[in-house]
Amino acid sequence: MRFASVVGEGPDGRLVLTSRDGARLAFAEAARTLQAAVEHWEDCAPELEAQAARLERGELADALPARDVKFLAPLPRAWQFLDGSAFLSHAELMTIVFGLSPGDHSRPLMYQGLSDHFLAADDDVPLPSEADGVDFEGEFGVVVDHTPMGTPPEAAMAHIKLVVQLNDWSLRALGPAEMKTGFGFVQAKPASSMAPFAVTPGELGERWREGRVQLPLHVALNNAEFGRPHGGEMAFGFHELVAHAAHTRDLVAGTVIGSGTVSNAAYREIGSSCIAERRGIETVDLGAPVTPYMRFGDRVRMAARLGDWSPFGVIDQQVVRA
Numbered sequence: 001m002r003f004a005s006v007v008g009e010g011p012d013g014r015l016v017l018t019s020r021d022g023a024r025l026a027f028a029e030a031a032r033t034l035q036a037a038v039e040h041w042e043d044c045a046p047e048l049e050a051q052a053a054r055l056e057r058g059e060l061a062d063a064l065p066a067r068d069v070k071f072l073a074p075l076p077r078a079w080q081f082l083d084g085s086a087f088l089s090h091a092e093l094m095t096i097v098f099g100l101s102p103g104d105h106s107r108p109l110m111y112q113g114l115s116d117h118f119l120a121a122d123d124d125v126p127l128p129s130e131a132d133g134v135d136f137e138g139e140f141g142v143v144v145d146h147t148p149m150g151t152p153p154e155a156a157m158a159h160i161k162l163v164v165q166l167n168d169w170s171l172r173a174l175g176p177a178e179m180k181t182g183f184g185f186v187q188a189k190p191a192s193s194m195a196p197f198a199v200t201p202g203e204l205g206e207r208w209r210e211g212r213v214q215l216p217l218h219v220a221l222n223n224a225e226f227g228r229p230h231g232g233e234m235a236f237g238f239h240e241l242v243a244h245a246a247h248t249r250d251l252v253a254g255t256v257i258g259s260g261t262v263s264n265a266a267y268r269e270i271g272s273s274c275i276a277e278r279r280g281i282e283t284v285d286l287g288a289p290v291t292p293y294m295r296f297g298d299r300v301r302m303a304a305r306l307g308d309w310s311p312f313g314v315i316d317q318q319v320v321r322a
Contacts, residue, residue, distance in 0.1 A: 001052045002311070003162070003198045005034055005076060006069040013072040017052045018197060022313060024063045026055050034074055034162075034198065039253040041145050041161055071313075073118035073194035074164060075143065075256065081115035081192070083139070083168060083258035084108050084241045086234040090263035093280030108236045108244045111184045113168070115256065119193040121315045125169060126322035127190060133172030134294040134319055136221075138273030138302045140213045140231050141166045141258040142238045143198065147251035156242035157211060159251075163204060165195035165217070165304055165312035166258055172276050172293060192258075195303070195312035204311060211237025215304040215311075217262045219273045222298055226278075227271025229264040231304065273302065296321050 001017065004025065008014030012035055015028040030047035031037035037044045054060050085091050088105055119125065127134055143162040151159065174188040201208040207215050213231035220226055236244075241257050262273045268285075272278045279289035294300070296319055303314040 001048060001200045002203055003028075003034055003037070003074055004196050005072045005074050007072060008032075011076055013076050016069075017048065017055055018066060019055055020203075022197065023066055024055060025066050025069065026051065026060050026063045035078070035254045038143060038145055038161055041253075070120075071122075071196040072120050074162075074196070074198035075118060075194065075254065076120075077117055078115045078143075078254050078256045079252045080255040081113040081258070082110055082245050082255065083113045083260060084110045084236070084244075085260035086236045086241060087229075087260055087263035088235045089233075089265045089267055090261045090274075090277055093263070093267070093277045096280045096283050105235065108241055109260070110241070110244060113185070113189055113258070114191055117191045119191050119317070121193060121196045121313060121317070123193065123317060124320045125190075125193070125317050126320050127169075127171070128322050130293075130295050132174055133170075135170045135172050135275045136219075136273075136294070136300045136302070137168040137170055137261040138217045138219050139166040139168050139258045139260060139262060140164070140217075140304070141256050142242070144242055144251055144253070144255050144257065146253045147242060147246045147255070149246055149248060149250050151243055151246045153237075153240045153243040156239040156246070159242060160201060160211075160238060162198040163201055163208065163213060163312075164198045164256070165302070165315065167193040167300070167302060167315050167317065168258060168261070169193065170274070170276070193315055193317060195315050197311065197313045199311050207306070207311075211239040213304065215306055217273055217302060217304050219271070219300065219302045221275075221294075221300055223301075225271065227267075227273050229262045229267070229270055229273055231259070231262055233264050234259060294319050
């Protein structure tokens with residue numbers, strides 16, 4: 001199934017089912033919001049699946065053209081956003097960019113991010129200053145149902161109900177000072193963005209394997225190709241990230257867990273999904289970074305795709321002065 005949220009009566013929008021080609025949608029009958037659907041998944045899923053099948057067969061007289069609606073983030077706000085850093089090549093390059101000591105990569109890295117607002121995929125991104133080092137970070141993420149404390153990785157897969165694509169905005173000039181405190185990010189991490197469609201793992205078919213999204217993430221900065229790293233190179237699968245997050249706490253239904261910046265060891269050939277990583281490569285190869293961070297008016301576009309198939313849709317955003 002493929003879900004989206006459109007402008008509705010409240011801040012969580014109105015849940016819709018969308019056709020696989022993204023052209024048609026129908027208001028979900030079993031739940032008014034995606035949060036409600038995830039909270040009551042076992043009760044809602046059969047009815048949602050039946051309605052999605054009717055939509056795909058063209059049997060819903062009340063189906064609407066997708067072009068007639070304004071999409072929000074699938075989860076315009078979430079109870080919790082836990083973001084990992086599961087791609088080792090990215091972690092290694094970040095130690096170079098920020099002059100940090102190499103970390104322990106034997107266990108997942110994760111921090112608690114801002115969750116009360118996810119920007120829509122085509123929203124402008126208002127930020128206070130270009131001097132803060134404005135950067136995008138292309139990621140994948142999952143949304144879980146209620147996950148009990150102590151859930152092991154082999155059981156965590158069943159709690160993953162949806163897969164999403166994220167742009168985790170970062171202010172790189174503010175990050176190092178916050179990292180050195182040992183407490184985590186606040187100022188360096190404004191609201192993230194979410195691609196318009198959240199999909200069930202089954203919708204990805206063979207492209208969901210070993211708890212990983214087996215698709216390249218195509219990223220363009222100001223219409224120039226920036227990178228196409230593959231989601232399959234995660235050092236820890238999403239089931240392992242979920243288990244890590246749930247080690248000492250229950251995860252509330254609707255928790256979003258991010259992969260961290262999608263990155264591959266062959267970064268020189270396939271590029272990157274954030275500017276800081278490219279600056280790390282330039283530091284290694286040239287002795288100093290060359291690529292600047294974003295300025296007001298710059299635009300980033302990212303989509304996981306294989307041929308014409310783009311299951312999550314497209315994030316296409318411009319940075320503007322707040």
